[in-house]
Amino acid sequence: MAPPAGPEIWVTGLAWTTPLGDTLDGVWGRLLAGDTGLHPTPSAHPLRTDRAGVVPGVPLDWAPSRRQHAITVPTLAAAFGSAGLDPADPAVRLVLGTSFGSGLDEPTAYLGAWADAAAASIGHPHPPVSVSTACSAGADGIAVAVELIRAGTTEICVAGGADVVTPAKRLGHSALGTMSRDTLRAFDRRHDGMVPGEGAAFLVLETAGSARRRGAAPRAILRGTGAANDATGLTAPDPTGDSVVLAVDRCLAGSGYGAADVAVVNAHGTATPLNDAVEETSLGRMFGGRDTPPVVFATKGALGHSLGATGAIEAVAVVLALRDRKVPPIVGLDEPTAGFPLPLAIGGPAALCPGVGLSLTLGFGGFNTCLLFEGVDDAA
């Protein structure tokens, strides 16, 4: 495949709001400490588990659309602020992703309305680009931003995803059987499903030239994006792992890096047996048997599965992992499934070997997306 055209793309700002808080290093510190934001959460209806990961300070009795707005807007503003940008700057474009957002509980004829409202609230002058690819939406928002920058449409994008816990989503995952009966244990022998979570994360992606002109420093360099559809079913992944491998191969192609250069993978890690099995298979095919295989970590045991936000939240986690050269433990993982082919972060933070980081998301509808980040210490 051809190398990526266009400029080098830096991450010059980032922000997140999660069940463990809303400051960059505060949440990161709690993740490294092995904390969890999953707790019993009231529901009007019986569910497989009453646990959920909800954002503190955003009342559950607010309408889902109001909660989505309340989580999205401060996170967007914080992302601009962390990059030293004004939300009203006309040079910036927004790309926002979600899965259902509030649309599963409050019907709407326009699914991008939440994104428009968020842009208006921060005083941004352009209509945002809005995307929805289930649990890959946050990652795909970032990937679309990369294409807009590479095409020369803009030099700066603020991109990511947001999503909320709602009654309909909890009922849906409970009925579908993708929800755990207890709590989320990715890659553990006891894994039996996900626990819903919510949050938002946005990255400021900027050409190196623009950043240098502004005096903005890189937090990381986004070296690649890749995607592949499973073409298998709406909820079950392709068990062969073929399309996950395709997504990662496409991400690495032209990035200047190969599989041997990958030091860390943030797995999707939903803890459904189907998801964990396909990740075990595909990661083993790509990275198994190497002298220094990448360490695998996952954040959903701490933050819940935030659906359309998770790809962006996990991208932030990879950037911070590359900064600190360590990853947090996988909350809920005590005894890995037999034969897991790569080292997992168990019991405490795990150190990284030199190399780059991948963030992998697998969404309903077959949306597999991979992002490749290079830490600034690794940059030539």
Next chain:
Amino acid sequence: MPPDAAHLVAAGLGAADTADPAGFARNVPSFYADPAAWLVATAAERALDSCAVAVRDDPDRIGVVAVSPGCSAATLAVIARSTARGAVSPLRFAGASPGVLAGLTCIRRGLRGPSLTVTMPAAGGIPVAAVVAAGWLRAGQAEYVLVAAHTIDGDGHHARCAVLRRGTGGPAADLPGLLIPA
């Protein structure tokens, strides 16, 4: 239009129009997708079938971008009503994802290129889809990209799909002109 998008050539076109997309749905007891996704999949399959070249030889190299402001709104409304009763159909929950507008075509035709659903009105979403498609084609992530738009007006629902390839030998595809009904 960005330079990459100016080098897109339409290798095939397809359309499907209806007052009620449910007429296009081929749901069965074990599989459900929102009717609008079936309408888009119909237009996409007609576009693939219209291609003079063997576009379908390598389904791993065919990507899909769908553009729709409402996507699966009909099924979302059904689930919202049932949520109040404390019961959500797992089948409909799975088939209500807005992403199904791109995903169903991938499932139906075994397409494993990149895929995306843009939840915007056609006028704003199609130029974004063109940039994304051009990027996938230029980087070699796909050899062909199906770009489909779902629109609703007083006559009902419309789906238009173009099969795009990279090329400079023919006229650049006027995507808004091809995908938005006159």
